[in-house]
Amino acid sequence: MTQYNKPLPEITLLNEPFWEGTKAHELRLQLCDDCPEYRFTPKDVCSTCSSVNATWTPVSGDGTVYSYSVVHRGPGPAFQEDAPYIVVMVDLAEGPRILSHMTGCEPEDMKIGMPVTVVFEDVTPEITLYKFRPA
Amino acid sequence: MSDLRQAAIVGVYMTEQGGLQDRTTGSLYAEAVKGALEDAGLKAHDIDGIIGAGPEGAGIVGDFTDAFGSPLRFHAQTGVGASSSSAGMGIAAMAIAHGYTDVVIVPTASGGAVHPNAPRRGGGPGGNPFEYIWGTTRASDYALAARRHMHDYGTTSEHLAEVAVAARKHATLNPASIMGERGEITIEDVVNSPVIADPLHRYDCCLVNNGGGAIVMTSLERARDLRKTPVVMLGWGQGFTFYDPMSAPTLTSFGGVMAADTAFGQAGVRREDIQVAGISDHFSIDVIIELEDAGFCAKGEGGPFVEGGALQIGGRLPTNTDGGYLSGSHGAACGLYTVTELVRQLRGEAADHQVPNVELAYAHGTGGAFQGQYSAIFARG
Numbered sequence: 274m275t276q277y278n279k280p281l282p283e284i285t286l287l288n289e290p291f292w293e294g295t296k297a298h299e300l301r302l303q304l305c306d307d308c309p310e311y312r313f314t315p316k317d318v319c320s321t322c323s324s325v326n327a328t329w330t331p332v333s334g335d336g337t338v339y340s341y342s343v344v345h346r347g348p349g350p351a352f353q354e355d356a357p358y359i360v361v362m363v364d365l366a367e368g369p370r371i372l373s374h375m376t377g378c379e380p381e382d383m384k385i386g387m388p389v390t391v392v393f394e395d396v397t398p399e400i401t402l403y404k405f406r407p408a
Numbered sequence: 409m410s411d412l413r414q415a416a417i418v419g420v421y422m423t424e425q426g427g428l429q430d431r432t433t434g435s436l437y438a439e440a441v442k443g444a445l446e447d448a449g450l451k452a453h454d455i456d457g458i459i460g461a462g463p464e465g466a467g468i469v470g471d472f473t474d475a476f477g478s479p480l481r482f483h484a485q486t487g488v489g490a491s492s493s494s495a496g497m498g499i500a501a502m503a504i505a506h507g508y509t510d511v512v513i514v515p516t517a518s519g520g521a522v523h524p525n526a527p528r529r530g531g532g533p534g535g536n537p538f539e540y541i542w543g544t545t546r547a548s549d550y551a552l553a554a555r556r557h558m559h560d561y562g563t564t565s566e567h568l569a570e571v572a573v574a575a576r577k578h579a580t581l582n583p584a585s586i587m588g589e590r591g592e593i594t595i596e597d598v599v600n601s602p603v604i605a606d607p608l609h610r611y612d613c614c615l616v617n618n619g620g621g622a623i624v625m626t627s628l629e630r631a632r633d634l635r636k637t638p639v640v641m642l643g644w645g646q647g648f649t650f651y652d653p654m655s656a657p658t659l660t661s662f663g664g665v666m667a668a669d670t671a672f673g674q675a676g677v678r679r680e681d682i683q684v685a686g687i688s689d690h691f692s693i694d695v696i697i698e699l700e701d702a703g704f705c706a707k708g709e710g711g712p713f714v715e716g717g718a719l720q721i722g723g724r725l726p727t728n729t730d731g732g733y734l735s736g737s738h739g740a741a742c743g744l745y746t747v748t749e750l751v752r753q754l755r756g757e758a759a760d761h762q763v764p765n766v767e768l769a770y771a772h773g774t775g776g777a778f779q780g781q782y783s784a785i786f787a788r789g
Contacts, residue, residue: 282537312537314652337633338561340659343606344543352543360548360605362659370654374542380606385559404540 277396278351288315290329295401298393300334302369303327313369334391335408336363339370343380363389363405377406410674415501416631416638416789419448419624420748423584425737428519428618436620436740437463437517438475444622449635450511455624457482457509459496460741472513475512482509487773488646488782491688493623493745495782500625501748510626517620518740534688536652547613547691549777551605553659554693558607560660560708562769563696565607565664567711570690571727572611572734574719577732581721581761586615587735598692610732612692616679619739628789638789641766642677645670647781656778663700663771663781669782672703677768679704682785684753684763685725688774689732695719698772702783704728721763729753729761743773743782 284292294301303312307324311332318325334336341361347353361383375383376392388408395401421443423436445452455478462472469483482503488495493516500512557563575591579585593611601610631638647663647670650656672679679702687695687702696710704725705713719727730736730749737745750769752758769786 279543280540282541283535285537288537314536314654320655340552340556342548342555342608343603344545344548344551345603345605346545346547347543348545355543357603357606358543360542360544360552360652362552370656372539372542372544372654385556 281397281400287317291315292400294329295333295393295403298401299331300391300403301331302328302367304330311365311367311369313365313371332365332367336365336371336389336405338362338373338385338387338389339364340385341383342373342382359383361389361405374404375406376404382407411505412498412501412641412644412674413789414628415504416640417449417497417623417747417751418626418631418638419444419446420621420751421447421750422584422621423517423619425619427583427740429521431519431618433465433472433517434463434521434617436519437515440517440620440622441476441513441515444513444624447636448624450624450626452476452496453478454511455513457500457503457512459500459512459514460493461485462700463517479728482512484520486646486782487648487775488743488773488780489627490690490741491773491775491780491782493741494743494747494771494773494784495646495780497501497623497625498641498782498784501514501641501644504625504627510630513622514744515620516620516741516744518618519620520618538654544778545605547605547608549653550691550693551608552653553697553778554607554691556659557693557697562713563711565599565609566595567714568612568692569595570714570717571689571695571719572598574723575689575728575732575734575736577720578729578761579735582730582736582764585731585736585757586617588731607611608691608693614690614733614738615735617737619737619748621740621744623744623747623751624758626773631789637755639754639786640789641784642787643671643673643675643783643785644785645674648779651779653777660697661701661707662697662778664698664774664783665666667781667783668702668772671785675785677785682725682768682770683766684729684750685727685770685772686750687727687772688743688746689728689734690738690774692734694774694778695727697778698774702770702772709752721761729758729763746771746773747784754786754788
């Protein structure tokens, strides 16, 4: 594995279970214990019912493209090497919206509403990132 | 009479704008404060209130007192990003009306090194790791909104370009603008400029520069005895609908709806009575979305609204008549420049970029990537 030279996520008490999930190649989100809402990004409280209780729960990893941008000018040299890259906002089947990268798709083939599914990339021994590809 | 109308803007000033790597933030700040006071005909020791930070940016604003010798009995700060200072003017007006302060300074400044390519939210504390790991930029944040707006409403790159073309046209009429000397640009120039974050091209993106400015406010009663025609706020409002972009209900409408509805409701004026506007143009899509959210046109009709030079002086709603952030200046808390230009328009001081006979002006400030919004309506006092 070549050295991963981009910023890695800061692991916090709140988001650690999410990154444990990706390491197991599973997308896990907080499911509210008191109403049917999932949360993302990780939150201490449910924006629907204000519950502070949630259980980390595996989700399908399927969704549709809400929006995207083909980025030609990245923030700093590490991202610039990869430019153009596709930043995508995905509406997960379970509800939450998630920002990520598209992989396995040419910029000209990107469409809002297209079905996508999650893939995992082990970028360091500790961190696995999640991306999306056409479903 | 509403609280807001008992206070007035009595002094405005902008320093030179540009790279300014050889000037410190403190020197620009000091020049801006002195300039605004001189415009008003007031002295530093008249100031007893402040919106925003002192010259050193300390968390407690006593550094203003250290610098100017003026003890402060009022301080407030809002969370509207680059429009925080200008948004705070509403709070300043209320504080003046209720006797908490007599003369308020609203300053901003930024000098020294500018790093336009510096990683934003670069992984340090406070950054959202679910964003920065993807190499997002401010441009890509706004690009996601632009792409979705295009999908939902048929907005085109040419519509976005209209915003940039109008801003540049106005910059050519304003000697203080940064890009004016480069001359006018066409819609083709914008859509053919390099892609930064699709669908946004270079000319859809604001400048990155330094500069400073300040505004002085006092009671309308005291303003009557000062040098310049007082300008009052008829209405003011704020709106905040999300922070984490993944929590935003939509990327095509934001807190500008609440901000503008509050401001217009208070002012008791109609959208169609506004003769000149200053609307945050961090990116061209911002202006189109805020025109819609503020009710100048229906949601989705911002593209057709700006067609045919509608935002240019002589058009339907002259907007960003100083050149805006796209072609005028985008230094420090630049929301202050938007208000400065509208004050000059109302005073009739805008020289070659003057809109004739301005009675009512509208300001709209966006902070972050649409997270914070404020609106204000101005008239002569």
